[in-house]
Every structure is written in structure tokens, then in C-alpha cells.
């Protein structure tokens with residue numbers, strides 16, 4: 001922890017939330033996928049140590065060596081109310097330092113922001129959870145209801161070695177839990193010049209497939225019609241070019257109606273994509289929540305310029321609307337044709353829950369006590385979170401990591417992006433709102 005770029009006034013101490021998030025960023029918990037990972041153990045031990053300092057007794061669970069999750073139950077004032085799972089993940093996606101303007105794992109503080117891989121996804125929220133717990137317990141108080149606080153491994157590879165592992169092998173850890181809050185929601189956007197907050201009330205389903213094309217291996221100079229690379233390229237292009245139709249779910253119908261109301265436009269006359277575009281930086285997320293997406297993400301074939309390989313493979317990241325998984329898979333199969341083998345590498349369900357009820361009311365109440373009058377809108381996440389695993393236990397998950405952000409910051413664009421960064425004052429805001437919510441709900 002010796003040296004790092006820090007141009008903030010050293011006389012101004014960092015808020016604890018920023019300190020915790022910075023320390024967590026410095027643990028390089030890169031998850032490369034397909035079982036390759038730096039592991040989460042060091043970060044998990046850091047988190048556990050902090051929890052012990054609050055008088056709690058966290059448990060650490062290794063699904064495999066180095067793949068550590070942390071869980072602790074915090075007794076609430078009302079032990080009869082359903083427990084709330086408050087969770088984050090400790091792993092991050094890879095970061096290529098060549099493309100970043102700072103070292104992605106140094107925890108740089110610059111221009112009033114904390115920079116680094118995980119500043120957005122989601123060591124920011126991990127830190128906010130720890131700081132909020134400290135605020136409540138440190139004041140000699142208790143949360144309103146039992147909390148099950150979890151920091152999972154492996155979220156960035158579908159949670160197989162983290163949330164799914166714990167839900168499948170240790171379901172008793174989540175006994176009595178009815179609802180959960182976590183990432184990719186709760187942040188502010190600017191809509192028609194006004195600040196509004198997105199509460200994530202659903203997630204698309206995901207299907208990660210591999211396309212396999214086989215052909216004749218041969219000298220690169222031969223006349224070969226059965227070329228695996230050509231066949232794969234045709235299939236990949238067909239999937240990548242497919243424009244999936246818009247289909248609105250309950251969540252997106254409600255969201256678009258709210259956007260139209262705030263902008264004072266007629267939703268019958270302004271199309272869904274156009275309404276989504278009005279959300280500015282969030283429109284990339286929201287447009288993708290209106291339809292299925294099928295993005296080619298990785299190609300693998302060949303080993304020498306003058307050798308035709310007999311095998312070519314591509315990975316496709318499919319995100320369907322909840323419930324449409326099988327129909328989309330069937331259509332993908334017909335798009336690529338019978339000559340291409342489709343291997344499903346990983347799939348997980350979509351979720352959609354009501355934008356209403358006591359938790360949603362409490363979230364809106366907490367936000368309004370700290371940012372009066374700002375509209376709170378439901379949205380369907382185009383990606384997925386550990387809430388999918390918790391849903392197997394009947395736990396309704398929401399995305400709520402509250403952050404009040406400046407209008408010009410493209411926060412949604414920084415998920416898995418370059419130069420991830422979060423304003424220090426947004427972390428302070430998040431700590432306060434989360435403390436409020438956990439104290440009152």
C-alpha cells in the first residue's frame with residue numbers, strides 16, 4: 001500500500017466507504033471465466049476481518065481452493081420479519097492496463113473519483129454495505145430486520161462457484177430470507193433534465209453457447225469447399241446480424257410509461273427505442289432490455305497461415321427476455337443451420353418481480369429522504385446478477401446500490417468498461433441511503 005497517485009487534499013480524510021472500496025480494488029480478484037481466476041480469498045479475508053471488527057462472526061466458504069465467499073447473519077430488531085439478503089460479489093472482470101489511463105488495480109483517487117476495476121462493478125457496493133453496517137452497529141443499534149450479508153465469489157462467470165454453490169450446498173444460510181438487494185440498480189440517471197433513479201426489478205435470462213464448425217483439414221493452397229472457418233463465419237454473421245423484435249414485459253411497459261409521463265409525451269406516438277434513448281447514458285442498458293440480444297464475443301480457429309483447420313469455434317452471449325430461452329435457442333439453431341453444432345456452456349433463468357410492495361416503498365422512502373422528489377423507475381436488467389441463484393430459494397431480488405451521480409458521467413457504460421470510476425461523494429450518498437434503508441425496512 002506504499003504509493004499511489006492521489007491528488008486529493010491529504011488534509012481531507014477519505015470517507016470510510018472510499019477507503020474500503022479502494023482497498024478492495026487493490027486485491028486483483030480477476031475472474032477470467034471458464035474456471036480461470038485469481039481467486040477471491042484475500043478480498044474475502046479482508047471483508048471478514050472488517051465484519052469481525054463490527055462484532056460479527058462471518059463464515060468463509062471455499063467452493064474450490066481460492067474461490068471464497070463470505071456470509072454473516074446480522075440479527076434485526078424484528079426477528080419475525082423476513083430476512084433481507086444484502087449481497088455483493090468480490091470478483092471482477094479482467095482489465096487490460098494498456099487501455100486504461102490509470103493502473104486498474106492501484107485504487108487511484110483522482111479528480112474526486114475512485115478509479116479502478118470494480119469501482120463500478122461492484123466493490124463500490126461491497127464497501128457501501130460494510131460502511132452502512134458499521135454505521136448501524138457502531139451506533140449500538142440493529143437493522144430493522146435480520147440481514148444476511150453475503151459477499152460472493154465467481155459472479156462474473158455466472159456464480160457457479162459462488163452464489164449457486166452456496167444456494168445449492170448451504171441453503172440453510174439463507175433460511176427465512178424473502179428478499180434481496182444487490183448491484184446494477186439504484187444509480188441515478190438524467191431524464192428530461194431531471195435526476196431519476198433506476199430500481200432493478202428484473203433480469204434477462206442468459207444462455208452462453210459455443211458454435212462448433214467442422215471441416216476438412218488441408219494445405220492452405222487446396223480447393224476446399226468444406227472449410228470450418230468459412231462455415232463458422234457464416235453462422236456467426238447470421239447470429240450477429242439478427243435483429244430481434246421488441247417485446248415489452250410488465251417491467252419495461254411500466255418503465256416506458258413512466259419515462260413518457262416525465263417527458264410529457266404520448267407513449268402511443270413515441271416508440272420504445274426513442275423513449276429508451278431519452279434516458280441518456282442508461283439507454284444502452286434499457287434498449288437491450290426491450291428485446292433479445294445475441295452477440296458473438298469470441299472466435300477460435302487455426303494455427304498457421306497456410307493450414308486450413310478442421311475445427312472453428314465461436315462463443316455467443318445470448319440474453320433473452322424472461323421465459324423466451326427455449327424459443328430463442330430454437331431460432332438460433334435454425335439461423336446457423338444443421339451443419340453447426342451448438343453447445344450450451346451455461347444458462348440461467350430470467351427474473352421479473354413487481355415494482356411495488358413494502359421493500360419498494362422503503363427504497364423509495366430512503367431515496368427521497370436523501371434526494372427529495374426524484375422519481376424512482378423500475379427497469380429490467382439486460383444482464384444478470386447473483387439474484388438468479390437466490391431466486392431458487394424463492395428470494396425476490398432487486399438491484400439497489402444507491403448512487404447519486406453527475407449527469408455527465410456515463411456510469412452504465414463503465415460496467416466491464418475501461419477507466420471504471422465512481423465519484424467519492426456518490427459513495428458517501430450510497431452509504432447514507434443504505435444505512436437509512438437497512439435501519440428502517
Ligand SMILES: [Zn+2]
Nearest residue numbers: 121122155183
Ligand atoms: Zn457485478
